[in-house]
Amino acid sequence: MIAQRDQLNAVGGHADERSVAGTDQRSIPEATVARLAIYLRALVGMGKVGVATVSSGSLATAAGVNSAKLRKDLSYLGSYGIRGVGYDVSLLTDQIHKTLGLHQNRAVALIGLGHLGRALAGYAGFASRGFRISAIVDADPAIVGTRVRGLPVQHVDDLDAIVRTENIAIAVLTVPAGVAQEVCDRLVVAGVTSILNFAPTVLAVPAHVDVRKVDLAAELQILSFHDNRKSARADCEPARSGSSTMAVGP
Amino acid sequence: MIAQRDQLNAVGGHADERSVAGTDQRSIPEATVARLAIYLRALVGMGKVGVATVSSGSLATAAGVNSAKLRKDLSYLGSYGIRGVGYDVSLLTDQIHKTLGLHQNRAVALIGLGHLGRALAGYAGFASRGFRISAIVDADPAIVGTRVRGLPVQHVDDLDAIVRTENIAIAVLTVPAGVAQEVCDRLVVAGVTSILNFAPTVLAVPAHVDVRKVDLAAELQILSFHDNRKSARADCEPARSGSSTMAVGP
DNA sequence: GCGATTTTGTGAATACCTTCACAAGGGCGT
DNA sequence: ACGCCCTTGTGAAGGTATTCACAAAATCGC
Numbered sequence: 001m002i003a004q005r006d007q008l009n010a011v012g013g014h015a016d017e018r019s020v021a022g023t024d025q026r027s028i029p030e031a032t033v034a035r036l037a038i039y040l041r042a043l044v045g046m047g048k049v050g051v052a053t054v055s056s057g058s059l060a061t062a063a064g065v066n067s068a069k070l071r072k073d074l075s076y077l078g079s080y081g082i083r084g085v086g087y088d089v090s091l092l093t094d095q096i097h098k099t100l101g102l103h104q105n106r107a108v109a110l111i112g113l114g115h116l117g118r119a120l121a122g123y124a125g126f127a128s129r130g131f132r133i134s135a136i137v138d139a140d141p142a143i144v145g146t147r148v149r150g151l152p153v154q155h156v157d158d159l160d161a162i163v164r165t166e167n168i169a170i171a172v173l174t175v176p177a178g179v180a181q182e183v184c185d186r187l188v189v190a191g192v193t194s195i196l197n198f199a200p201t202v203l204a205v206p207a208h209v210d211v212r213k214v215d216l217a218a219e220l221q222i223l224s225f226h227d228n229r230k231s232a233r234a235d236c237e238p239a240r241s242g243s244s245t246m247a248v249g250p
Numbered sequence: 251m252i253a254q255r256d257q258l259n260a261v262g263g264h265a266d267e268r269s270v271a272g273t274d275q276r277s278i279p280e281a282t283v284a285r286l287a288i289y290l291r292a293l294v295g296m297g298k299v300g301v302a303t304v305s306s307g308s309l310a311t312a313a314g315v316n317s318a319k320l321r322k323d324l325s326y327l328g329s330y331g332i333r334g335v336g337y338d339v340s341l342l343t344d345q346i347h348k349t350l351g352l353h354q355n356r357a358v359a360l361i362g363l364g365h366l367g368r369a370l371a372g373y374a375g376f377a378s379r380g381f382r383i384s385a386i387v388d389a390d391p392a393i394v395g396t397r398v399r400g401l402p403v404q405h406v407d408d409l410d411a412i413v414r415t416e417n418i419a420i421a422v423l424t425v426p427a428g429v430a431q432e433v434c435d436r437l438v439v440a441g442v443t444s445i446l447n448f449a450p451t452v453l454a455v456p457a458h459v460d461v462r463k464v465d466l467a468a469e470l471q472i473l474s475f476h477d478n479r480k481s482a483r484a485d486c487e488p489a490r491s492g493s494s495t496m497a498v499g500p
Numbered sequence: 501g502c503g504a505t506t507t508t509g510t511g512a513a514t515a516c517c518t519t520c521a522c523a524a525g526g527g528c529g530t
Numbered sequence: 531a532c533g534c535c536c537t538t539g540t541g542a543a544g545g546t547a548t549t550c551a552c553a554a555a556a557t558c559g560c
Contacts, residue, residue, distance in 0.1 A: 505556100513549085
């Protein structure tokens with residue numbers, strides 16, 4: 001009864017992945033990486049309620065995927081399950097944590113303090129998931145120098161120095177679309193290698209930089225497409241056997 | 251020099267798509283739909299600056315995809331290009347607009363007025379892209395009754411009536427994770443068929459409802475993974491021919 | 501101990517997406 | 531009119547991701 005699919009989202013360069021030799025985890029598929037974060041959240045939740053072991057079936061349900069997919073995903077990390085029993089919650093949690101590189105408590109810069117930027121600054125999920133906002137940056141002289149959540153708002157002109165001294169690798173970009181590329185370029189020059197872009201623009205970056213985009217308007221438009229399709233279908237099909245209460249205008 | 255990839259993100263039920271007979275657009279791949287929104291934005295931008303026709307190559311660059319992919323994507327809509335010339339910007343804009351179902355100016359409900367909810371309420375991209383916030387809902391009695399952007403904040407207990415009278419099909423969910431499923435259930439009962447979920451939870455919904463998820467923590471973790479991989483590689487590889495100035499802590 | 505039962509890990513099959521590469525079509529200069 | 535050049539549209543090939551289905555491993559009851 002419960003339909004579920006999953007997330008996959010990517011930008012950036014990952015050319016010659018396989019055969020990295022040194023590190024153990026070789027070439028985990030992109031789609032799997034995206035789901036590991038979901039599994040991790042489910043596992044942490046279970047750990048908190050005292051669940052010690054979990055089967056692929058129940059973890060899959062919690063994560064909204066099917067169990068074969070989950071097992072295949074986990075198999076890329078190694079063999080951490082016990083046949084006939086399931087997975088040890090804390091062991092698996094640690095493994096995913098490590099695989100995602102969350103042991104490092106990464107420094108994140110928040111660029112752009114509009115409404116969205118402020119909302120993100122207050123987002124508790126940052127700290128609780130291994131990320132630490134180390135710098136907040138804006139271009140508006142009226143707010144540069146004020147403090148947000150204990151951090152001073154710094155000027156975008158000082159980006160280079162900020163990124164270097166705080167050793168920031170990840171930036172969250174919530175600036176207006178018109179200046180996003182320019183700010184992005186500065187970030188890249190300063191040494192940032194991962195960008196989470198909320199501005200509705202396609203960013204051009206060199207191959208060694210990863211960009212992930214969160215695009216509200218696009219998401220809505222995708223929903224709109226499916227909605228449109230659904231209503232079109234409802235019009236021509238006989239009755240639609242489902243039971244859901246529909247709101248049909250007069 | 252410019253690496254780019256694209257977005258794909260999905261949840262929800264799309265079982266028996268092909269052979270819908272009535273509607274013309276038969277079975278556009280999910281990945282294509284997700285990109286149409288990007289193309290649309292690029293096209294609108296070009297239209298505003300007075301560009302009349304565009305080749306697949308330049309539109310592809312603007313959208314950050316390769317041109318073969320773009321042409322294949324557009325071919326699902328029909329044959330709107332002219333060989334040797336390119337695409338008429340306004341014609342193509344209209345076609346994508348129509349395909350995405352944006353001609354309808356859909357009513358959207360915003361559920362949850364925390365920091366993020368407020369930020370989204372103020373987001374101009376809504377209106378300019380064919381969406382209209384028709385209702386704002388929260389559970390906190392202290393803010394129910396106040397006005398945000400001209401709209402009264404209504405109580406979540408009245409969801410059912412609100413959705414029906416405003417004929418809302420799309421809801422944006424920015425409530426705390428703990429209550430997301432409950433609110434989601436109410437929305438579904440009321441007749442909402444598309445949900446954009448910002449709460450860090452997997453929502454269980456019946457098959458006829460689409461859910462798309464925006465998950466900040468997951469995005470950061472995915473970036474973290476790649477970043478981790480990058481530094482691991484930098485450690486064992488000889489020199490890395492690139493020129494970017496790296497900030498390496500002492 | 502041993503068979504019944506459970507659940508993992510994974511080859512093989514399938515479905516989906518991307519990229520390649522080129523023929524077909526259309527304008528433009530002469 | 532004609533040939534040249536440009537760009538689309540699309541089969542075919544190559545990847546990537548998902549699902550199936552089953553053997554291998556581990557526990558439990560007896």
